[in-house]
Amino acid sequence: MADNFFEEKIKKIFSEKKSVIDIGGGLRISPDKGNRYRPENEWIRRLAEKVEYKILDPVPDYCPDIIGDIHDLPFSDDSQEAIICMAVLEHVENPFRAAAEIRRVLKPGGYALIYIPFLFYYHAESGYYKDYWRFTKDGVDLLFKDFSRAEKQSVRGAFETWIKLSPLGRLPLLLEFAALIDRLTGKNQTAQASGYNVFLVK
Numbered sequence: 001m002a003d004n005f006f007e008e009k010i011k012k013i014f015s016e017k018k019s020v021i022d023i024g025g026g027l028r029i030s031p032d033k034g035n036r037y038r039p040e041n042e043w044i045r046r047l048a049e050k051v052e053y054k055i056l057d058p059v060p061d062y063c064p065d066i067i068g069d070i071h072d073l074p075f076s077d078d079s080q081e082a083i084i085c086m087a088v089l090e091h092v093e094n095p096f097r098a099a100a101e102i103r104r105v106l107k108p109g110g111y112a113l114i115y116i117p118f119l120f121y122y123h124a125e126s127g128y129y130k131d132y133w134r135f136t137k138d139g140v141d142l143l144f145k146d147f148s149r150a151e152k153q154s155v156r157g158a159f160e161t162w163i164k165l166s167p168l169g170r171l172p173l174l175l176e177f178a179a180l181i182d183r184l185t186g187k188n189q190t191a192q193a194s195g196y197n198v199f200l201v202k
Contacts, residue, residue, distance in 0.1 A: 005153035009113050009199045014047035017081040017111060023070055023102075025055040025062060026086025026115070033063045059128065070098040075105040082106075086115040089143075091129040099143050106202040112147075116140060117195035119161045137191050140198060149201040154193035157182025161194045 013020060024035075029045035031037040033055050056073075057064035068074040070085075070092055083102050089095040102112055116135045124131040135143065137152065144150045156164060160178035168174050182188040 005151075005199075006113075006197050009111075009197070010044055011047065012199075013082045013084070013111050013113060014044075014051055017051065019052035019080070020048065020054070020082045020084060021066075021075075021080055022053065022055045023057075023083060023085040024088040025057060025064060026088060027084060030055070033065065035062045061128070070101060073101045073105050077104055078107050080105045080107060080110060082111045082113075084113050086113075087117065089114065089116050089135075090120075090131060090133045091124075093132065095133055095135075095143060100146070102200075103146055103202055108202055110202045112198075112200040112202075114144075114198045114200065115155070115195060116143075116198060118193055119165065120194050121165055135196070137193075137196065140196050144198060144200055147200040147202060149199075151199045152196045153198075154188065154191075154196055156194035157188030158190050158192035159185070159187050161192060164194060 054065035056066040
């Protein structure tokens with residue numbers, strides 16, 4: 001379900017908006033810009049070729065289009081059509097300020113797609129970013145309360161999350177089995193999730 005939600009919202013953003021800012025380069029669709037290119041996201045790259053797609057990062061190391069801080073985005077009020085921010089807010093010192101900045105720079109009716117973790121392992125990267133925060137479903141609601149619309153979809157159910165956090169999380173077939181168990185038992189609908197994909201409208 002989470003993958004369907006993500007795919008649906010990505011297609012909506014890239015078909016309905018003419019420009020997209022990817023804060024942190026989390027889509028990982030370019031081997032030349034951003035961190036950790038993922039060939040399996042090639043379908044997103046093809047969508048991105050049809051719009052003005054730019055990566056923003058706080059450091060120049062991975063050749064972003066824009067160098068900037070999410071706490072003080074280098075855009076004027078009501079200026080951006082869409083923002084994507086995948087697995088970034090756990091790494092920033094003040095996620096509430098970052099969320100307010102995303103809202104500030106979006107045009108009225110602008111879209112944001114954000115991934116935010118809850119039950120997930122520590123994943124700082126030395127010299128690049130630290131790892132400060134995790135967010136429950138209630139925390140997600142509070143963080144984005146000022147948007148006109150917020151839809152959230154849990155990523156992984158309770159059993160798959162537990163497997164993902166264990167050494168067994170490196171086994172894709174076991175993760176698929178765990179996801180099936182979650183669906184059959186309804187555990188994919190509980191508040192015990194790896195994180196949340198959140199689609200926002202200003």
